[in-house]
Amino acid sequence: MKRPRSEIPLSAASRSPPSLPHTPPQRLLKPHNCKATSQISSKKHKNSILKVAAAAGKTTHLATWAPLDLTQSELSLPLTFPTGQTFRWKQTGPLQYTGTLGPHLISLKHHNQNGDVYYRIHRTPSESAAKSALLDFLNIDISLTDIWAEFSASDSRFAELARHLKGARVLRQDPLECLIQFLCSSNNNIARITKMVDFISSSGEHLGSVGGFEFHEFPSLERLAMATEQELREAGFGYRAKYVTGTVDALQLKPGGGAEWLASLRKLDLQVVIDALCTLPGVGPKVAACIALFSLDQHHAIPVDTHVWQIATRYLLPELAGARLTPKLCGQVANAFVSKYGKYAGWAQTLLFIAELPAQKTILPSQFATNKEIKPAVEKDSEVDDEQIHSSQDLSWQARSLEDDLSWHLNR
DNA sequence: CGGTAACCTGGGAT
DNA sequence: AATCCCAGGTTAC
Numbered sequence: 001m002k003r004p005r006s007e008i009p010l011s012a013a014s015r016s017p018p019s020l021p022h023t024p025p026q027r028l029l030k031p032h033n034c035k036a037t038s039q040i041s042s043k044k045h046k047n048s049i050l051k052v053a054a055a056a057g058k059t060t061h062l063a064t065w066a067p068l069d070l071t072q073s074e075l076s077l078p079l080t081f082p083t084g085q086t087f088r089w090k091q092t093g094p095l096q097y098t099g100t101l102g103p104h105l106i107s108l109k110h111h112n113q114n115g116d117v118y119y120r121i122h123r124t125p126s127e128s129a130a131k132s133a134l135l136d137f138l139n140i141d142i143s144l145t146d147i148w149a150e151f152s153a154s155d156s157r158f159a160e161l162a163r164h165l166k167g168a169r170v171l172r173q174d175p176l177e178c179l180i181q182f183l184c185s186s187n188n189n190i191a192r193i194t195k196m197v198d199f200i201s202s203s204g205e206h207l208g209s210v211g212g213f214e215f216h217e218f219p220s221l222e223r224l225a226m227a228t229e230q231e232l233r234e235a236g237f238g239y240r241a242k243y244v245t246g247t248v249d250a251l252q253l254k255p256g257g258g259a260e261w262l263a264s265l266r267k268l269d270l271q272v273v274i275d276a277l278c279t280l281p282g283v284g285p286k287v288a289a290c291i292a293l294f295s296l297d298q299h300h301a302i303p304v305d306t307h308v309w310q311i312a313t314r315y316l317l318p319e320l321a322g323a324r325l326t327p328k329l330c331g332q333v334a335n336a337f338v339s340k341y342g343k344y345a346g347w348a349q350t351l352l353f354i355a356e357l358p359a360q361k362t363i364l365p366s367q368f369a370t371n372k373e374i375k376p377a378v379e380k381d382s383e384v385d386d387e388q389i390h391s392s393q394d395l396s397w398q399a400r401s402l403e404d405d406l407s408w409h410l411n412r
Numbered sequence: 413c414g415g416t417a418a419c420c421t422g423g424g425a426t
Numbered sequence: 427a428a429t430c431c432c433a434g435g436t437t438a439c
Contacts, residue, residue, distance in 0.1 A: 186436060190434085236421065236422090306434065
């Protein structure tokens with residue numbers, strides 16, 4: 001269930017009215033995709049970067065897709081956005097994802113032929129700021145090709161998986177946004193986490209609608225503080241309601257401000273960062289590692305969950321097979337990953353984790369199936385090229401609800 | 413200090 | 427149909 005919700009507002013004061021999921025979004029310009037065959041009127045095509053003043057007057061729309069100078073090997077959108085790092089980006093088309101970075105509303109999409117990544121700014125107060133926010137968010141200075149080559153040199157299984165799952169990148173998210181998202185993630189499932197994150201986000205400034213989804217800037221700490229525990233419980237947060245309010249309160253007490261306090265963790269050592277995060281209510285070792293890895297430049301943080309535990313006992317620490325996942329053993333697992341993969345161990349863990357996801361298993365050669373549930377339905381030989389991977393990923397898109405599919409086509 | 417039982421909720425399995 | 431189980435855990439005994 002990934003449809004945008006029309007929720008009860010956190011606070012009636014600063015909200016746009018709930019969206020109607022079936023109402024096609026208003027657009028100033030018709031969108032077009034970036035494939036070579038797309039028909040574009042020659043007039044519009046002249047100015048490849050056509051700017052149109054928005055209704056507000058302060059913001060601008062970038063009418064076209066522009067290349068990001070990134071190959072699919074450096075960034076695969078389907079392997080990066082819907083795989084548990086963020087619950088804020090929505091699939092708004094085949095091989096297309098949309099989300100917000102601060103006040104910027106941006107879509108990313110793979111070129112239909114060569115797979116290169118293109119971006120489109122739907123709304124921003126400053127296009128140059130949007131572009132740099134995007135590059136920062138994508139951790140653009142880190143070469144996936146380079147670090148994966150090192151992982152592959154020391155781990156043949158990683159090398160094999162990497163051939164089939166190219167472009168699984170670690171994002172560099174806003175720390176507060178990341179923290180609140182993973183507060184919602186504890187002992188929870190993706191669908192409900194997404195619903196909860198959408199609810200929180202809906203109190204942020206409305207930035208526009210793409211593909212039937214409404215997008216909001218992530219709310220500031222001050223705005224988050226307006227939500228009471230009871231409101232969150234009524235919105236379905238369960239016991240995580242007090243995690244959110246408690247953490248928001250704790251952050252507001254930090255000298256200099258909670259956002260600054262979180263940002264300051266980026267320069268510190270991993271263990272210090274983990275310990276600091278774990279002082280916040282609802283943040284334990286797993287959630288802290290997620291925040292550290294996905295937003296605080298702690299590239300060797302290892303979020304140890306049940307999946308990673310399976311990986312570790314199977315390939316890294318076979319002597320622990322059968323043991324239960326306890327906090328102490330979590331530390332051992334993390335250490336084992338760092339020993340094997342080095343200072344970017346978290347990036348290695350990310351790929352190994354993705355390979356465990358059911359959605360990816362179906363596109364991996366059967367040799368990677370675990371002894372657990374081998375569905376002989378999908379029988380692929382070991383020569384799976386990029387083309388087949390793409391078609392499989394498109395299949396997963398088609399497997400979404402008819403409602404989603406119809407909605408997307410309507411909104412084109 | 414290490415091991416266990418509650419904790420909210422909802423969808424899928426039994 | 428009723429119940430159990432699980433979902434990228436954390437907290438309190």
